[in-house]
Structures are given as C-alpha cells and as structure tokens.
Amino acid sequence: MNEHAHPSVKTFIAVWAALLVLTALTVFASTLELGPFNAIVALSIATIKALLVLLFFMELRYSTALTKVAVVSAIFFLMLLVGLTLADYLTRGWSSYINPFR
Amino acid sequence: MTRSMHPARGLKLPDSETAVHNLRHHFADLEQQSATAKFGMWIFLVTEIMFFGGMFASYLIYRLSYYNAWVAGSQTMEIRYGTANTAVLICSSLTMVMAVHWAKLGSRKLTALFLILTLALGLAFLGIKAVEYHEHWVHHEVPGANFHFEHTGNYDPRHVSIFFSLYFAMTGMHALHMVIGAGLLTWLLIANARGRFSPEYNSPVELVGLYWHFVDIIWIYLFPLLYLISHHHPGG
Amino acid sequence: METASQSIEPKTNYLNADYTIKSWLLTTDHKRIALLFLGSITLFFFLGGFFAMLIRLELLTPAGDLVLADTYNKLFTMHGIVMIFLFLIPSVPAVFGNFVLPMMIGAKDLAFPRLNLASWYIFMLGASFVLYAILTGGMDTGWTFYTPYSTTYSNTNVVTAAVGVFIIGFSSIFTGLNFIVTVHRMRAPGLTWRRLPLFVWAHYATSVIMVLGTPVLAITLVLVALERLFHIGIFDARLGGDPLLFQHLFWFYSHPAVYIMILPSMGVISEVVACFSRKRVFGYDFVAMSSIAIAVLGFLVWAHHMFVAGISIYAALVFSLLSFFVAIPSAVKVFNWTATLYKGSISLDTPMLYVFAFIGLFTIGGLTGIFLASVGLDLHVHDTYFVVAHFHYIMVGGGVTGFLCALHFWWPKITGKMYPESFARLSAVLVFLGFNLTFFPQFLLGYMGMPRRYHAYPPEFQVLNVLSTAGASILAVGFLMPMVYFVWSLQYGKDAGPNPYRAAGLEWMTPSPPPTFNFDETPVVTWEAYNYDEIDAPSKGVEVAG
Numbered sequence: 001m002n003e004h005a006h007p008s009v010k011t012f013i014a015v016w017a018a019l020l021v022l023t024a025l026t027v028f029a030s031t032l033e034l035g036p037f038n039a040i041v042a043l044s045i046a047t048i049k050a051l052l053v054l055l056f057f058m059e060l061r062y063s064t065a066l067t068k069v070a071v072v073s074a075i076f077f078l079m080l081l082v083g084l085t086l087a088d089y090l091t092r093g094w095s096s097y098i099n100p101f102r
Numbered sequence: 103m104t105r106s107m108h109p110a111r112g113l114k115l116p117d118s119e120t121a122v123h124n125l126r127h128h129f130a131d132l133e134q135q136s137a138t139a140k141f142g143m144w145i146f147l148v149t150e151i152m153f154f155g156g157m158f159a160s161y162l163i164y165r166l167s168y169y170n171a172w173v174a175g176s177q178t179m180e181i182r183y184g185t186a187n188t189a190v191l192i193c194s195s196l197t198m199v200m201a202v203h204w205a206k207l208g209s210r211k212l213t214a215l216f217l218i219l220t221l222a223l224g225l226a227f228l229g230i231k232a233v234e235y236h237e238h239w240v241h242h243e244v245p246g247a248n249f250h251f252e253h254t255g256n257y258d259p260r261h262v263s264i265f266f267s268l269y270f271a272m273t274g275m276h277a278l279h280m281v282i283g284a285g286l287l288t289w290l291l292i293a294n295a296r297g298r299f300s301p302e303y304n305s306p307v308e309l310v311g312l313y314w315h316f317v318d319i320i321w322i323y324l325f326p327l328l329y330l331i332s333h334h335h336p337g338g
Numbered sequence: 339m340e341t342a343s344q345s346i347e348p349k350t351n352y353l354n355a356d357y358t359i360k361s362w363l364l365t366t367d368h369k370r371i372a373l374l375f376l377g378s379i380t381l382f383f384f385l386g387g388f389f390a391m392l393i394r395l396e397l398l399t400p401a402g403d404l405v406l407a408d409t410y411n412k413l414f415t416m417h418g419i420v421m422i423f424l425f426l427i428p429s430v431p432a433v434f435g436n437f438v439l440p441m442m443i444g445a446k447d448l449a450f451p452r453l454n455l456a457s458w459y460i461f462m463l464g465a466s467f468v469l470y471a472i473l474t475g476g477m478d479t480g481w482t483f484y485t486p487y488s489t490t491y492s493n494t495n496v497v498t499a500a501v502g503v504f505i506i507g508f509s510s511i512f513t514g515l516n517f518i519v520t521v522h523r524m525r526a527p528g529l530t531w532r533r534l535p536l537f538v539w540a541h542y543a544t545s546v547i548m549v550l551g552t553p554v555l556a557i558t559l560v561l562v563a564l565e566r567l568f569h570i571g572i573f574d575a576r577l578g579g580d581p582l583l584f585q586h587l588f589w590f591y592s593h594p595a596v597y598i599m600i601l602p603s604m605g606v607i608s609e610v611v612a613c614f615s616r617k618r619v620f621g622y623d624f625v626a627m628s629s630i631a632i633a634v635l636g637f638l639v640w641a642h643h644m645f646v647a648g649i650s651i652y653a654a655l656v657f658s659l660l661s662f663f664v665a666i667p668s669a670v671k672v673f674n675w676t677a678t679l680y681k682g683s684i685s686l687d688t689p690m691l692y693v694f695a696f697i698g699l700f701t702i703g704g705l706t707g708i709f710l711a712s713v714g715l716d717l718h719v720h721d722t723y724f725v726v727a728h729f730h731y732i733m734v735g736g737g738v739t740g741f742l743c744a745l746h747f748w749w750p751k752i753t754g755k756m757y758p759e760s761f762a763r764l765s766a767v768l769v770f771l772g773f774n775l776t777f778f779p780q781f782l783l784g785y786m787g788m789p790r791r792y793h794a795y796p797p798e799f800q801v802l803n804v805l806s807t808a809g810a811s812i813l814a815v816g817f818l819m820p821m822v823y824f825v826w827s828l829q830y831g832k833d834a835g836p837n838p839y840r841a842a843g844l845e846w847m848t849p850s851p852p853p854t855f856n857f858d859e860t861p862v863v864t865w866e867a868y869n870y871d872e873i874d875a876p877s878k879g880v881e882v883a884g
Contacts, residue, residue, distance in 0.1 A: 016196040023188050032329035042326035050319045056313045057199050067144050074148040076552045078155040085586045088653035097167040128446040138449050138523045145515045153553035247569040260577040267570035
C-alpha cells in the first residue's frame with residue numbers, strides 16, 4: 001500500500017504555529033483561578049496538542065486503519081489501568097489516600 | 103511536478119541501486135518492507151505508551167490524594183524553563199518533520215540540515231533540563247537523604263518527596279528517551295551522509311521521526327502536569 | 339515437492355547450511371533462533387526444577403530442618419522467578435512460535451529477523467543478571483517483589499534481579515511486536531484470517547498481551563529499584579506512599595502474564611487435537627475469538643490477587659465478577675476441543691497423550707481458579723497451598739504440558755528425526771501421574787489451612803507433603819526422560835520425512851528439517867485450515883505432503 005497523502009509543508013508550519021499558540025494558552029490558563037477546571041482545561045489543551053502531533057506530524061491521519069486501532073487500543077488499556085485502579089482508591093473510604101469525601 | 107519537487111541545488115535524484123540494496127530477502131518489495139517497518143514502530147510506541155502510563159497512573163493516584171503537596175511541589179518549578187523546553191520540543195518536531203520530508207524527496211543536504219537542527223534543539227532541551235535538575239539539587243528538592251522541604255501550608259512535606267520522586271522519574275525517563283533519540287539522530291546523520299537514503303528507501307528517517315514525535319507528546323503532557331498545577335498558595 | 343516415500347534429507351536445510359558457531363550466534367533465521375531459545379530455556383527449566391527439588395525436600399518433614407527460613411524464602415523466590423521469567427514466558431512463543439509461525443503463514447521469516455535475534459540476546463542478558471543475583475546470594479522477596487519488603491527491608495539482591503527481569507521483559511516485548519507485525523503483513527496470498535491455524539490466533543493474542551502488559555511491569559520494576567536505591571517514598575507508607583499501588587501496577591502485568599503462559603499452549607493443543615482426531619477443530623471461529631477474548635478480559639481482573647491485601651470491598655466485588663467472566667473463553671476452548679474429539683479418528687500418539695493431559699489438568703486448574711475468584715472462598719484459601727496447587731495445575735498441567743506436546747509434535751519437523759514412541763509415551767504417563775501426585779495433595783493441604791511460602795508446618799500435614807514430594811520425584815523422571823531420548827533420536831532416530839503425522843498446515847509441506855528460507859516459492863493458499871477431510875481422502879489429486 002503506497003504512502004498516499006502527505007501533509008504539505010504549509011500544513012506542518014500551521015500545526016507548529018498552533019502548537020506554540022496552545023502552549024502559550026495553557027500557561028495563561030494556569031494563571032486563572034478555575035478551581036477543578038484548571039486541570040480539565042490543561043489536560044484538554046494538552047490532548048489537542050497531542051492530537052495535532054499524532055495526526056499531522058506522525059501522519060496518523062493518513063495511516064492505515066490498523067495503525068489507528070493500535071493507538072486507540074493503547075490508550076484504552078491505559079485507561080483500564082487508571083480506571084480500575086482508581087475504582088479501588090475511590091471506594092476505600094477509610095483510606096488516607098484519595099478520599100473524595102474529605 | 104510541484105515546486106517542492108523541482109530539482110534544485112542539493113536535490114538528489116532517486117538512486118534505484120541503493121533502493122534495491124536495502125530490500126531484505128523475506129519481503130516482496132520495498133513498499134511492503136517500509137509499510138511493515140512503520141507498523142512495527144507504531145507497535146513499539148504502543149509499548150512506550152504503556153511504559154510511561156504506569157508512571158502517569160501513579161502520579162494521578164497521589165495527586166488526588168495529596169493535592170496540596172502536589173501544588174507545593176509544582177510551584178518550585180520554573181515555568182520559564184518548562185515553557186521554553188516545550189517550545190524547543192515543538193520546534194524540534196517541526197524540524198524533524200521537515201527532515202523526513204526532504205529525505206522522501208531525496209535531498210541529502212536538506213535532510214542533513216533539518217536533522218542537525220532537530221538534534222541541536224534536542225540537546226538544548228537536555229541542557230535546560232540539566233540546569234533545572236541542578237537547581238532542584240541545590241534547593242534540596244531531590245528525594246533521598248538530601249531532601250528537605252520548607253513547608254508553608256496545609257500539607258505533609260513527606261508527600262512533596264513523592265511528588266519530586268515522580269517528577270524525577272518521569273522527566274528522567276523522558277530525558278533518557280531524548281538521549282536515545284539524540285543517538286538515533288546521530289546515526290541518521292551518518293547514514294544520510296553516506297547516501298543511504300533515497301525517495302524509495304527512507305524508512306529509518308520516518309521511523310526515528312515517529313519516535314521523536316512520541317517523546318514530544320510525552321512532554322506535552324508532562325509540562326502542565328508538573329509545572330502548571332496551580333499558582334495558588336497550597337493552604338488547603 | 340517431496341512425498342512420504344522420499345525421506346532423503348535435502349542437501350541443504352537450515353541445520354546443515356552452515357556449521358560455524360558464528361553462523362549460529364549471528365543467525366537471523368527464525369528456526370535457528372528458536373533453537374537458541376530452546377537450549378537456553380531448557381537449562382533454565384532444570385535450574386528452576388532444582389530449586390523445586392530443594393523445596394520439596396524441605397517439605398518432607400514438618401520441621402524446618404533442611405534449610406534456614408531465610409534460605410527457604412530464597413528458594414521459592416528463585417524457583418518462581420526462574421520458572422516464570424526464564425522459562426514459561428518465553429517457552430512456547432520463543433521456541434515454537436518462532437520456529438513454526440512463519441512457516442504456518444507461508445512466510446520466509448518473521449517481519450524483523452534481526453530484532454528476533456536481538457530478542458534472544460536481550461533474553462540472555464537479562465537471564466545473566468538474574469543468574470548473577472542468584473549466585474551472589476539470591477533474593478527472598480517472592481517472585482512478586484511485594485513492597486515494602488522488597489524496597490525497604492530485604493537485604494538480598496533485589497535490584498539486580500529486578501534489572502534482570504526488566505531486561506527480559508524487553509525480549510518478550512520484541513517477540514510480541516514481531517509476531518503481531520508478521521501476522522498482519524507477511525501472510526501468504528489466500529491466507530485469510532479465518533484460514534489461519536488456531537496456533538497463529540493464539541500467538542497473536544499472546545503477543546497483544548506481551549506488548550500491552552510487559553511495559554507496565556518494566557516501569558514498576560524501575561520504580562522499585564529507584565525506591566530501594568534512593569528511598570523516594572512512592573511505595574513507602576512512612577512517606578505517604580501506598581504499598582498497594584505497587585501491587586496494582588505489578589498485577590496489571592502479572593495477571594495477563596499468566597495468559598501469556600497458557601494461550602500459546604492452548605494454540606498447540608488446537609493443532610494437535612485436530613491432527614490426531616483427523617478432524618478440523620470444532621467451532622473454529624469460537625476458538626479463534628476466545629483467544630482474543632482471553633487477551634482482552636485478562637487485563638480486567640488483576641486485583642483478584644489483592645482481595646485480602648487491603649483494597650476496597652467494592653473493587654474486590656468488581657474484580658471478582660470480571661474474574662468469573664474471564665473463565666468463559668477458556669471454557670469455550672475446552673468444550674470445542676472435546677467436541678473435536680467426538681467421532682474423531684483418534685490415535686494415541688505421544689502428542690495426543692499430552693492433549694488429553696492438558697484438557698483434564700487445565701480444566702481442574704481453571705475450575706479451582708473460579709473458587710479463588712469468589713471473594714468469600716479466597717479469604718480462606720488465599721496464601722495457602724490451594725493457590726499453589728491451582729496455578730501449578732495451570733502452568734505445569736497446562737503450560738508445560740502444552741510445551742511438551744509441541745516438542746513431541748514438531749520435533750520431527752525441527753530435526754528430521756522421530757523419537758522412540760514407547761519411551762515418549764511412558765514419559766508422558768509419568769509426567770501425568772507424577773504431576774497429579776505432586777499437586778493434588780496440595781489442594782487438600784491448602785484447604786486444610788497450610789500456608790504457602792513457609793518452610794515448616796504442623797505435623798498433621800506431613801502425609802500429604804510426603805505424597806507431594808514423592809510425586810515430584812516421579813515428575814522429575816518424566817521430565818528427564820525426554821532429554822535422553824530426544825538427544826538419542828538425533829543420532830539414531832528414524833528419518834521423519836516431511837509429514838510423519840499427515841498433519842495439515844503449511845509447515846508440514848516443507849522437508850524435515852526445512853530449508854533456510856522455508857519455501858522456494860511463496861505458497862498460495864486456497865484451502866481452509868485443518869483440511870483433514872481432503873488430506874485423508876483416498877484418491878483425490880490434492881496437493882498435500884505426506
């Protein structure tokens with residue numbers, strides 16, 4: 001299967017610029033008082049940046065479906081690790097670790 | 103022919119002899135070989151996601167448990183250094199992508215230029231990191247016997263030690279990957295100088311590119327998680 | 339194309355292509371690499387067996403009178419580490435996956451032959467660290483490296499052993515990576531996924547587990563080493579760390595790891611049961627899908643190792659339920675193998691004996707796993723010999739049995755020689771009898787309360803322990819016999835010919851031993867897997883070997 005579409009140099013530069021802007025944005029956002037949303041905003045911006053790198057720099061957008069499945073699987077299994085481990089910590093109640101009721 | 107493909111100074115025409123020489127016996131053609139190699143690199147990156155993932159999971163558990171200590175630890179970070187490093191890596195990803203671009207077009211000189219720029223930026227990152235590590239060491243922020251944290255808020259300073267443990271483990275592992283990346287870039291420079299790449303055969307450049315971008319993505323997450331938790335006093 | 343009557347070895351096969359040591363140590367031929375692994379893991383198997391022998395000798399008497407308690411702790415630790423990381427994890431994939439899988443899909447080699455060789459060197463490097471740790475005092479943490487003992491209190495070679503296991507993990511990762519890419523990209527024309535041998539499906543699923551799980555073990559061991567060297571606090575309760583976090587991270591890999599240790603053997607069973615029943619595997623799609631299901635579900639159940647460690651009861655219930663689910667695909671396989679036997683034309687060659695042993699022993703092991711998945715039951719039998727018996731039924735009764743099955747099934751292909759059938763059958767029977775005598779009493783011991791990892795026990799447990807040790811001696815003989823007759827067969831065994839068992843599969847369509855590049859021309863596959871009806875058909879002009 002031949003490597004078909006490639007992003008153009010213009011696209012690369014646009015993505016690069018976007019990444020720098022988003023970096024500035026995330027630094028700025030961290031100076032605001034948003035409570036729990038600080039973390040959400042920060043991680044959302046980071047995820048957008050990561051997606052830009054993945055899809056354009058790493059050309060995942062133009063890769064085979066199999067490659068996309070592989071990447072999604074990794075993230076899925078990582079979420080399993082985090083999620084099921086949290087299922088323990090969040091429901092311990094008594095523990096000195098995560099205590100959502102504190 | 104688009105403008106970017108127009109033969110210009112330094113543009114090397116395809117060398118089919120070099121291409122054939124690189125075909126390994128168990129592949130039918132170079133296309134199968136390079137598609138296979140690329141898929142292999144993606145699977146390797148999957149393992150790297152899981153590798154770093156263990157540390158991210160640990161970070162999350164303790165951040166949820168000891169938020170104030172996490173804030174205190176994060177506030178010792180120099181945001182200027184972190185931001186600069188983030189910008190450096192983003193630029194290095196651009197130069198890496200350009201190196202791959204010119205390798206595919208067969209320009210030995212431009213490939214070399216962008217590989218060198220990528221390497222230089224990577225080394226700059228490591229340099230800034232080294233400065234940061236030194237500062238942490240001087241301020242007794244490295245966990246272990248030398249750790250001492252003046253705590254000024256509603257948290258247990260021992261928990262700040264855990265923050266720093268994860269800070270050093272995560273950024274240290276990231277830095278190690280950068281060093282390996284620098285080694286790979288050097289190897290690419292040497293191979294490129296020897297004329298090993300052509301429009302038919304440039305997999306190694308592409309694969310190192312994938313690795314390099316992945317290491318950049320790890321940093322994209324490390325930066326807000328370690329440097330930008332909160333500006334507010336960890337009073338609880 | 340060779341026929342059975344022409345059993346003359348071709349002039350050049352992968353074995354006699356080059357006799358120099360360099361040609362072996364720098365080989366990229368998957369078949370030679372398989373043999374490099376076979377040699378290494380066999381040595382390590384007997385090393386692990388040596389530790390087992392000392393354990394069983396100590397447990398002959400209630401008093402801890404053979405070795406000190408600390409020494410005993412080292413013995414079971416080293417037995418576990420060597421058997422799991424230096425033998426079982428690589429066993430079937432690195433030997434038979436390497437040797438047979440490329441041939442089964444009509445490929446000339448794996449996708450990344452040099453990476454394959456690197457896999458072996460990395461394995462040997464890691465094993466050297468482990469051996470060094472053993473020789474310079476050993477480790478006593480248990481193969482599970484639980485914190486805070488491993489990170490703070492143990493005075494043994496924890497870091498060296500952890501580094502060794504870390505390195506071996508990369509060998510596993512690279513093998514898995516190689517297999518995944520190979521199966522996706524190197525299949526012969528016409529070989530669709532649903533025509534693949536189930537052995538390939540099993541190894542594909544195993545490789546997915548290797549690739550996703552092993553890195554987490556790797557980073558966990560790094561953290562343990564950092565904790566131990568620099569006292570960083572991540573698992574140290576005195577600094578606010580949670581020892582249970584280690585267990586979560588450790589078992590996230592180590593539970594799927596047990597599926598790494600059993601799935602390949604299950605793949606072997608599928609091949610052999612079909613061949614010696616002369617029938618295609620019943621429910622092919624279900625067996626194939628069950629391998630994938632085991633790989634995925636296997637990642638959801640790890641905390642059933644932690645029911646009594648201090649996790650929340652709600653998490654325990656969730657993991658318990660998930661653990662019940664993960665048994666289903668395994669049961670699906672057992673039912674389908676059994677259905678394959680039904681109305682099959684069964685011959686009791688040695689590989690088939692191992693198939694029967696596997697089905698019975700794995701079922702017992704699997705069912706006792708269900709008992710352990712039940713939180714209420716686990717509370718009583720956790721950390722007793724019940725657990726020890728359960729996992730030995732799976733890992734030895736299942737895993738090792740599958741390995742021996744594969745060894746007997748593909749030996750003719752690998753070496754071009756037949757082994758003496760009567761000795762082989764005898765040794766299979768000895769393995770089966772010895773195994774049951776060793777481990778069945780341990781179910782009873784555990785149920786009665788004998789704890790694991792103790793070198794002394796109350797006198798009322800002695801009879802069962804003596805039976806267990808007696809069984810271990812018989813088992814040892816059963817394991818040693820193949821060493822003798824396989825080596826004998828190299829010199830004196832009958833020439834096997836390309837397909838002595840008239841088995842289906844592309845690997846049997848090559849000479850025995852195969853040429854270095856497997857196939858002169860890439861085969862084009864137009865038939866379904868396990869086409870025994872075609873192979874056994876009396877006078878059809880179908881192009882099959884043997």
